[in-house]
Amino acid sequence: MLFSTLSTALVFFAGSVTALPWPGQPTVYAPATDLSNLAKLFPQSALPAPTEQLKYVLLGIGTQNYTCATSDDSSVPGTTGALATLYDIGSNLNKDPMAKWKLGSIAPLALALSNAPKTLEFSLTSQGYQNVAGHHFFQMISGANTPVFSLDKLQIQPQPLAPVSKLNATDAPAAACPGNNGLPAVQWLYLKDTKGAAQGGIDSVYRVETAGGNKPATCKGMKPTWEVKYAAQYWIFGPKQ
Numbered sequence: 001m002l003f004s005t006l007s008t009a010l011v012f013f014a015g016s017v018t019a020l021p022w023p024g025q026p027t028v029y030a031p032a033t034d035l036s037n038l039a040k041l042f043p044q045s046a047l048p049a050p051t052e053q054l055k056y057v058l059l060g061i062g063t064q065n066y067t068c069a070t071s072d073d074s075s076v077p078g079t080t081g082a083l084a085t086l087y088d089i090g091s092n093l094n095k096d097p098m099a100k101w102k103l104g105s106i107a108p109l110a111l112a113l114s115n116a117p118k119t120l121e122f123s124l125t126s127q128g129y130q131n132v133a134g135h136h137f138f139q140m141i142s143g144a145n146t147p148v149f150s151l152d153k154l155q156i157q158p159q160p161l162a163p164v165s166k167l168n169a170t171d172a173p174a175a176a177c178p179g180n181n182g183l184p185a186v187q188w189l190y191l192k193d194t195k196g197a198a199q200g201g202i203d204s205v206y207r208v209e210t211a212g213g214n215k216p217a218t219c220k221g222m223k224p225t226w227e228v229k230y231a232a233q234y235w236i237f238g239p240k241q
């Protein structure tokens with residue numbers, strides 16, 4: 001009886017207080033469909049301005065993966081990919097009057113807490129950023145190691161998916177949060193599907209507000225494969241609906 005009352009209460013509240021987690025919280029959630037407030041706060045840079053509709057704003061937390069042919073300064077690190085979990089921050093930020101002032105601190109805080117997973121999870125949850133929308137990874141597609149954004153946790157059919165190419169890049173601002181290795185944050189990027197392979201209403205991705213993730217200039221002292229922790233915001237756009 002108590003249990004069913006509790007369940008009813010949880011179902012009742014599910015729509016209004018999605019930011020508050022509870023034990024056994026369903027992994028499925030409904031992202032905001034209108035991010036027009038947040039779109040006005042798109043981080044400015046030398047990247048070409050977005051022309052499409054803002055669909056998702058996600059916080060990526062993970063690693064940039066690198067390789068080294070030798071462990072001396074005769075080789076330059078190669079990039080093999082990245083692996084990141086994508087948390088939905090846009091659904092909450094769109095209705096947050098403080099969004100403008102929060103945006104620049106979200107990725108640095110996530111990177112700072114990434115060595116303490118429980119604290120990171122608590123921090124994300126306390127801000128209503130705990131919902132995982134999907135994943136970012138690299139995949140061999142037609143012989144090319146391709147960055148992919150897969151929003152595999154969303155109950156949307158077809159599931160939003162964007163294999164992308166790098167169309168533009170610019171250095172992160174000088175004040176951006178450096179990595180655990182002391183190197184400046186990875187570049188900001190403009191990525192877009194150029195092969196008509198995207199689906200689910202998304203096709204371009206901006207990597208902005210980066211923290212960490214960068215590689216040293218040479219392979220001196222590095223292993224054959226290694227990772228650098230990073231966090232970044234991914235602003236995902238698609239055709240207007």
Ligand SMILES: *[C@@H]1O[C@H](CO)[C@@H](O)[C@H](O)[C@H]1NC(C)=O
Pocket residue numbers: 046047048049167168169
């Ligand atoms: C990147 O975008 C800027 C601003 O739109 C443009 O001036 C520049 O030519 C672009 N670079 C590349 C490589 O497309």
Ligand SMILES: *[C@@H]1O[C@H](CO)[C@@H](O)[C@H](O)[C@H]1NC(C)=O
Pocket residue numbers: 063064065080081082083138227
């Ligand atoms: C990157 O590193 C992670 C963690 O070790 C690993 O799971 C993943 O497969 C690597 N990805 C790539 C593309 O190398």
